[in-house]
Amino acid sequence: MAKKEKTVAVETADTSVSAEKAMKKGTVIQAVKAVAVLVIICLVCGALLALCNDLLYVSDEVRADRALQKIYPNFKNDDSFAGLDSSKASTPYGQVLSVKKSTDGAYILEAVSSNIGFSNGTVSIFVAVSGGTDPKIVGWTVDKNVGQSFIGNITSKHQKTWFINQSITVVNPENPEGSGLGSGATHTENAIGYAINAASYYCINVLKLVSTPESEAKDAVIALLGAEADGYSFVAVKDADYLEACKVDEHELSFYFEGKKTESDPLAVYVYGEDENRQIVVVKDNLTHAERLEESAVVAKSEGINDSLVAKAQSRSYFEYQVQKSHAAFEFAGMGDINSEFATKDEYGTANKVYLSTDGAIMVEATGKGGFASGTVTVNVIIADSVIKGWTIVSNVDQSYIGNIKNEHMTSWYVGQSIGQPIELGSNKVTGTTLSSTAINNAVNMACYYARNTLQQGGAE
Amino acid sequence: MNLLLFAEIGRDIEWVTLGIALAIMVGIGLLMALCIILISRFCQVKEDPRIKEVEQRLAGANCGACGHPGCSGFAKALVEGTATLDSCGQTNKEAQIEISNILGIAYDGNAEPTIAVVACSGGSQCEDKYAYQGYGTCVSQNMLAGGRKACEVGCMGSGSCVDACPYMAIECFDGYAHIDPELCRSCGLCIQTCPKRLIKRVPKSATVYVACSTECRGKDVMSKCKAGCIACGKCERTCPSGAIHLVNNVPIIDYSKCTHCGKCLEACPRHCIKHVHPVDTHEKTITKVEPEKESKAE
Amino acid sequence: MKKERFNQIALDGLVRQNPTLRLVLGTCPTLAVTISAINSFGMGMAVLFVLVCSNVIISLLRNVIPDRVRIPCFIVIIATFVTIVSMFMEAFLPSLFESLGVWLALIVVNCIVLGRAESFASHNPVGESALDGLFMGLGFTLSVTLIAIVRELLGSASFFGMELWDPSKFSIKFFTSNAGAFLTYGLFIAIFNVCYNAVDRKLKHKHAQQTLAPVTVAETKEAE
Amino acid sequence: MDVLGIIFSALFANNFILAQFKGICPFLGVSQKPGSALGMGLAVTAVMVITCAVTYPIYTFVLVPLGIKYLYIIVFILVIASLVQMLEMILKKFTPGLYSSLGIYLPLVTTNCAILGVAQLVTAEVAATSAHFAKTLVVFGKAVKISMAMSFGEAVLSGLFYGLGFTLAIILLAGLRQKVDRLNVAKPMRGFPMTMITACFMAMAFYIFSLIG
Structure with missing residues (x-):
């Protein structure tokens, strides 16, 4: 197909020259127009949003008492309550953010789990704990969460069934996981389990709502140690064989606590007997075998305690017991x-x-x-x-x-x-x-x- | 002032934060707009403005059949004159006329729109020489003794053409490739990739095509493929307008003479002649079409 | 605006170009939110509101916005409406807001919203754009809620939150997991394709039957 | 700054597509061929790194102190869209080669849940005690406490590895689809349904990582 010269070719030639000049001027106006339009749209949208934000603003108080209505409807704040004791707010499972007490004895705690949630985020929840002799978890709801993109799976149906009417002692360390509850967001469930355990740990140990034998023993130890106990956190070691091994004729070792405090030497606490006739011996823990036997090692002991119990407490530390358990010959x-x-x-x-x-x-x-x-x-x-x-x-x-x-x-x-x-x-x-x-x-x-x-x-x- | 009915929702309008929000929004909007404009000015790639206009008028399918990297590449080549318009089968007539005006070249010829068809319907009905367990598609399989099919020109149905087609118009089932006439834009990519050169172009208005291209004699075909053409010549004899001729055992349809009567389709004992547009409704009533002016050599 | 144009838009939005099942757009929220039907319905309504409002505004401004800053302008408008929806939900529907969480903000980058804005709203008048937004939103809500009902029924044995039977007796945990989401969505697309093709073929068949003669003549004229 | 933890969780345990369901549209749309999948993956990774690097400071030093956190959606999206447009122009001007392989996907990247998703993940706030980055700024006389879940380094790093996790998943699917798209399945199952089922098996595989991680 031979190319045929057409008049149309001539016309396009000269129009493109003048187009060149027009282009230069046009682009400047066009650029300014583009910038102007974008800026005006941003302006209008920003104003609209700011107004809406103020009109629809949900303040924290509103969010808090909206959660309260959901978990504990008849909540009347008892302002005589001192609120959160921040020094003891951190627990092995998470952090307690705020505590409110209702006039009828119920407590509302806000707790956040440690970051074991989905993509190691955290979940913060409100928990309602009923007052009275056997405190139970009456309701809980999710408040804020970090990085839990599947929080949607935890629906209100779950919030009516999980952990409800469980006594706070039961929830305590047994299954902090709370997993296997089957909402398809296992990590978020774990985080909620941890947050609830943090709240119940705080209720037991700080608010002392319920007294488990362990917490009673712990109070007795703190009472005995008096000033020296501040700063120490006592954790019970649940090793039944060791409790058995430390028996002295008919005196049973009911609890063995390890007292830890930052940058000071740990304490070993032996609690013999039950309730009133409880006899407590507190020994410095990280001493060598010989130093442990000396008199100075004993930090405190309840009066009228017979010496065989003290000697037993001094004789072997839990660490030595563990070593011997695995190799009997080692004396x-x-x-x-x-x-x-x-x-x-x-x-x-x-x-x-x-x-x-x-x-x-x-x-x-x-x-x-x-x-x-x-x-x-x-x-x-x-x-x-x-x-x-x-x-x-x-x-x-x-x-x-x-x-x-x-x-x-x-x-x-x-x-x-x-x-x-x-x-x-x-x-x-x-x-x-x-x-x-x-x-x-x-x-x-x-x-x-x-x-x-x-x-x-x-x-x- | 709590405008809304819920007492606790909403707070008094804080004009300060509102002002800050506006300032931020305007600031970011301005900044972004300026950056875009500046960078587009600063990074202005010196381009002939006509390229953009030509590109807009092209079909824009980036199929690459014209041998250039997408439509922008083709547009650039057109403006520089290194490419001709007809190597792009996609752009419709009006667009081609406009582009010719922009480029100032004469617009010649109105190519009859065409679509592609696969000249084989054997597939699973055709025997296999060996079972191919290798990687890849027909192209790699073809290197191994001409593919696994007993018939040297048989379609292997392993989908090289499927990959090549930018319009997803080709599907392989029953062992051989089928082209969907509505989707096919006749860009020619499948024609280039098919190792057996089975895919042919027929005019869009064609109604029938020959779905076999083996040049063996009837007896050999019988042993290899149950759907192959045995070159019995029935179609040649029954065609009223003499549009079909057997050229070394393969019936070739001359679409300028074809009157779409469909007699060849019924006559063929092996059903090798098939419909281009698989429409089972207006089978019988194919109207008369006056032969067009012969314009492009097929 | 002609009745037939209305039908065409309505059918496009709900069936012919159903965003979730035909065009497979907006897949992120579809997979993530369809674990519970209430969440999906809430999400659908939010997308519907954003779609309608942004389509209206964009088609109003379509001649004003220069082409170079087209995308940022569209996105700013859509983001405004999404923020308004999320503020509204936080104020009045707190439980839904909590359970949607992250996905409410992701409506901004939802392929449906920007897709409709660019392909439809920026070329058509306001009325049609609004309608298109409405039916696209309904199409999305319908399909997302349908998928959610199936997943919730099989996964956690409840229908819109109401417990039908005790999940520990019969419930396939697979459907609440991520993999289950993909599978259900894929099967839904397949089933929808089957029904769509069947209905389409019947329609075409009936259409061709009624207007057989004139069509073929007209058709060949067009083919010239 | 537990680097190994971030890498493992970003690539496998919390894979951006298979575990968090963000960025599925390109995951389904662009994974026909491994070549285009790689291009898309790298484009997304590049934009993710830039997004984290830009949105993190904006959120911590502009939005939170001024108390206009509700604007975060609109500001992030505006910044991301403009950055991508600029990146496209810069690539076109200075590296046409890279532009031809990567640039064509950039407009696709802006309207993609992955980018805003990573911006949200990275600018997560958390209770003061477990914050990796905590500061108090005095703004207009008011002291504002900021406590972010990630420090700036962690933000950019996790942005990078979320992008690589995205690329990993999309390339895996592209590889699988080479075979799956040619399977002789029922007609309605072709195309997206089969891709979905392949993705379903991939999600199962990646779920195991989330159990370990």
Whole structure:
């Protein structure tokens, strides 16, 4: 098809030249017009929104008492109540934000869970706890949430059934998870469970609405210690065998508390007997075996307590009991001094303490590097005649999956191996916790390395 | 002043925050608008303004059949004169006329709109030489001894054309490719990709097409495919206007002579001749169409 | 505005171009909110309000807004209406606001709203745009609520919140999970396609039957 | 600043598409071919990083102190839309190559729940005790307390990894769809329904991550 010259071609040529000039002027006006339009639209919209915000503003008080109406309709505020005791507001499950008391004895608490919710956000809820002898959770509703994009699944139907009419003692630590309630948003459910437990923990321990035997014992201990108790938080250790082991003829050890306070030494509290004839002994906890036996170790004891109970409390700490439970032969005979020359090895970690025993065996506490999220694991390794008798995990830093390492691993790994040469990780690991297992391997190797060199038990390094 | 009925909803209008909100909104609006304008000025890619106009008039399907990266590439090539309009089958006539005016070139020829059809209907009815368990589509399969079909020109139905078609007009079922006439814009991408060159262009107004392109004799076809054309020549004999001729065992329809009478379709014992537009309603009443002026060589 | 144009818009919005089931737009809220029917209905109503208002305003301003800042202007208008809806809900429907939560604010970037604004409202007069917004919103609400009813019935054994039977006896937890959302939505699209094609074919068949003769002649004329 | 935790949760446990259901429209629309899916994924990641970097300071230092938090939707969306338009122009001018592979998806990215979703996630406020970033600003004489769930570094980092999680999911689906789209299924099941069912299986797989994470 040959191209045919058409008059139309000529016309377009000269119009494009003048178009060029028009373009220049046009674009400036057009640009200004564009900016103007956008700015005017933003202006109008901003004004409209600001007005609407003021007209439809929901203040916090409105939001709070709207929640109250939902969970506890006949709420009449009793302003004689002191409100939140902020020093004790933090609980193991979350934070209590505010407390209100109704004239008929009911309490309304606002609590927020620790961030274990969906995409580790938090959920804050209002909880209504009925007064009277057996306080129950009468109602709860979700207030604010952070990052819980599936909060919609928790409908009002759930808020009428979960946790309702459960006594606050039952809700307490049994199933903080609250999971498996089946709303399709498991993480948010966990967060709500934690928030409710935070509220009930506060009710039991601070508001003292109900007195469980444990809280009564705790009050007695605090009464005994008097001024020294402030700042300490006492946590009951629920280890039935230890309670059994500390029995002295017919005196039962009813509670064992571990008192912890930041940057001061922990306390061990032994509570014998029940209610009135309760006898309490408080001993400093992190002393060596020998120092523990001296008189100064006892911080406080109730009057008229017979000495056998005090001696028993001084004799063995819970830590020593745990070690002995896993290796019966180990009889404590005091602390050995750390030989600093072999106390650190950069590829393994550090050796911290050495415990001696009556029959010559030693226990080395060593920390291994290279754990999950570059954290560490501290273990106690018992070594007798250059063979590992057993080991336990003492503590860990950032090892969020160390829970997978169960007792059956502790009894099977490394036990019986000689400390002559370094021990390979090999099969000593659980899927999903390889990093934590390597840290444990490093710690055990550190203990063997220390034992090898300092006590010439096995072959030299 | 609580304007609304709910006593506790709403608070007095705080003019201060209202002012702040306005200031923020205006500030951000202004900032954004200015940035857009400045950057569009600063990043002005020197382009011939005609390119934009041409691009607007093109079909805008970015199908790439014209060999250029999308319509903007094609528009640029058109303005620079390195491409001709007819390599784009999509743009309708009026748009093509307008573009020619903009470019100042003469508009010639009014190409008869066409659609593509697959000249094979064997698929699962055609025997397989081997079971293909490899990766990919017909193109890769074709490299392995000419594809798994016993018939060397048979459609494998593995969908190279399906991938190629930007209009999702092709589907593979019953083992061979089917083109949906309503969706097909005859861009020609499938024609280029089909390794067996089975896809052909027929005028949009055509009603029948030959769905087989094997050049073997009847006896061989019988052994390989139950739906193949055995070159019996019945269609050639029954066609009143002599539009069908057997060219080395493959019936070829000359659409300028075809009167859409449909007799060939009924005569064919193997049903190789099929409808272009699968319409079962007005089967019988195909009206007479006067033959058009022969314009483009097929 | 002619009756036939009204029908065309109505049918487009509800059936022919149903945003959720035919055009598969606005899928984010559809998957996330359809766990409970009340939430979905609330979401549908919110989208309906935003759609109608923004379509009206955008079609009013369609000649004023220059092309270069078109998208920011449309988005600002839609965002205003979404904020107004969320403020309204927070004030008067607190439980619904709480359960919708994040998804209420995401209506701004919902593909339906901006899609209709750009493709329909910016070329058509106010009346038709409003109607289009209305029927698109109804189409969305209908399909989202339908999906939610099925998921709620199977997943948590309740209908619009009312418990029908004890979920521990029979309830498929799968439908309340994410994977269940995808599956239900996919099956719904498939079922809708089946019904749509069946009805479409019957209509075309009836249409072709009645006006057989004149159509074919007219058709070939058009084809010239 | 638990980096490993953010990475794991952003990529797998709280994957932006499969766990949080944000950004499904491009996930279904653009995943025909792995090439286009990768382009879309990278475009979304780039815009997400810029969004987090811009919206976080605006929210903490402008909106919260001035008490106009209700404007957050309109301000975020305006900023995002304009940024994307600017990015498109800049890419077109300086890197036409990158523009041809990435640029065409940018207008698609603005109207996408993923971007506003990440902006909301990142600017989450939380009770003062567990805030990663807490400050008190004196504005017009009033002291305003700000307590954000994430610090600025965490915000940008999680924006980046949410984007990569998005890209991971969309490429996986594109790979699967290469095969699934050619399956010989019933006619109405073709296209979107089959894609949905593929996505359903992917969601199941990713659900396991959320149990571990």
